[in-house]
Amino acid sequence: MILRTATRQDLPGIIALLTDEDGVGDPADVEVGEAYERAFADIDADPRNEMLVLDEGDGAVLGYLQLTYVPGLGRGGAERALVEGVRVRADRRGAGLGRELMLRAIERARARGCTLVQLTSNKRRTEAHRFYDALGFDRSHDGFKLTLR
Incomplete structure (x- = not known):
């Protein structure tokens, strides 16, 4: 299994994972609009962000996540890593990907010197919660979100 930085060619596969969480969306059916193109370019150009994909060497996106490195004054001024958009293709779940x-x-994150990795997960995703628990994540905080549009 290859972990690599996402490229523009991965964008349809990433969008398919993010928009069809319980299915196996076909990247060929994904319309990559201007907003997706702009967001990808912005994230890709930001040295505090990484978009990572898993594939088996054939270029098909089987897993995805975004890592954002957040500087802060807490924890002695150390960076923390924020994990977002974790997805594994539905037909490949349960195999350890x-x-x-x-x-x-x-x-x-550890190699970069981060002292904390954090993430949020939708309250309805109980399987995901068990997954994060098994990885050693602690449910130490309640998260709050305010949708602006």
């Missing part, structure tokens, strides 16, 4: 993806992301 998500665990591999997360462990590699955690190692990247």
